[in-house]
Amino acid sequence: MSSNIRAMIANVEVENLEEAVPLYQDLAGDAEVRRFPYRELELALVPFLLYSGPLEKYVSQNATVIVESLTPVLDTLGKAGAEILEAPNEVPKGTRIVARHPDGSVFE
DSSP: OOGGEEEEEEEEESSHHHHHHHHHHHHTTOOOOOOEEETEEEEEEESSSSEEGGGSSSOSSSSSEESSSSHHHHHHHHHHHHHHEEEEEEEEEEEEEEEEOOOOEEEE
């Protein structure tokens, strides 16, 4: 299954996106910052995924995992007894799911 993973991005909840971005940009070696909204949240990919907004509606996620195909991921999660918190849904760059693994960790 590891060959299906293209990247892993650490998710970081911040109070103020404007204040937080410069530090994470420096940590990433002056990486390009891509900002975009998602529902009521404001996000910045720097390459950490920083998010800010009314977070009470969202489950804090450990990381975002970018994969080639969701099919083997869904199969593996099902066999492991993971809980799908958000069913597959379309987002600007593809399809997104959120799952709580049996150990309690949450990944997008």
